[in-house]
Amino acid sequence: MAIARDIVAETPNDLAAKARIQSAKLPDLLIEARHIANTLVSGFHGRRKRGTGDNFWQFRPYVEGEPVSRIDWRRSARDDHIYLRDREWAAAQTVWILPDQSASMHYQSRFSPIAKDSYAMLMALTLCDLFARSGERVAVPGLMAPTSSRNAAEEMALNFAALKEPYEYGHFLDINHHSHMIILSDFLDDPEEIRKKFASLTSANVTQHFVEICDPAEERFPYHGRVEFFDPETRQHYLAGRSETFHDAYLRLYQARRQSLTDFAKISGSSYHIAPTDKKMSTVILALAAMVGQASGYRRG
Structure with missing residues (x-):
């Protein structure tokens, strides 16, 4: 759910326009991803076994x-x-990277320098570049087949630029067993629905890494007075006369949702990471790189 002042309902055409805007940003995001990857490459050990x-x-x-x-x-x-x-060690793994670009990911508050969808895409391109450099195969579910090309990040950007509507994760029929999947999303859907969506991957021995992209306003609820809230997924509106009265209840529900997903990750052998859009993404990227690089017990898929 987006949280902001004076939001107007977005039509499908509005969302399509945002998809085109996001596509226009991809060249700049790719350049920034390369810059981040070059900065982190000395701390990225890949598959050194x-x-x-x-x-x-x-x-x-x-x-x-x-x-x-x-x-x-x-x-x-x-x-x-x-x-x-x-x-x-020369065996390559397949790393599926899924940057959620759905409607709720368009949100950006005044506390963040970047929208959630752009932050997710920037992290996805950086991870793609790093893994491709280390010899792993990278892919995007339903969009890009596994490739070990050194130009994988450019290929990913081109595939997203060619989309006519926002990219949303759905079925995972093309995911091969014994691989890794990195999901970059705000995970604002019902936790039970999210668990059902990814349960099939657990049974297929796909190691999942959940990265929660969050705007600082979503974590703090810094609102007072009359505020209109709009959910871009369900298109529901709510006008709060004294929004500050919802602060404590909102934070309890927000943290309970996060804890529920964290617990699911632990039980399923997955990892769960928090990536606020006002913070540098390097810590999360290196943690993911270490987990993929140290993985064992898989076969070439």
Whole structure:
């Protein structure tokens, strides 16, 4: 639900216009995503695990019983120790990235420098660029097939720019088993409906990472006096004469919804992250990168 003063109802044409505006922002968001990715890349370790592959990772001391063929004799000749040459683990994972662009995501209060949909898209493009650089395959459900191209972020931006209406997540028929899915949304729907929507992914061994994009006004409810509230999803209006009287009840419901989804994430083996639009997204991005990079027990999907 959007929270703001003097909001007017938006028609489908209004939402289509916003979709076109968001598409026009994509080149700038892509540039900013590249800038963020370049800043974070030194702290992003990707898939650096020991295993079979072509890229050198490290030298380590030989342990009795290991294959002699893996000994690096040139390195071992430098001192009195025998060293093995380890290669970096080469199996790629598929990471599905889902930036919700539905009506409630258009919201931006005076406390935030960016709307929720733009923040979600910026984070999605940054994650796409980082994962593609590390050799993972990235995709968008229903929009972009898995790709390991170094230009994956540009491909994602082009796919979103070609949309005629806002992108909303729905069915996940194209999601392959044993992959990761990062969902960037405000999760303002009924928590029970959200749990039902993603339950099928849990049974398919898809590791889910929920990132709640929230405007600071949604977390604080900083309103006083006469305020009209409008829900862009249901198109309902409510005019509050003394909006401050709803402050405590609203915050209880807001936090209960968040706790319900956090509990669902824990039970299903997923992760849950909070990303306020007035804060830098680097902490959440690095946390997601670490979780995907350290994942094990999956197969190439």
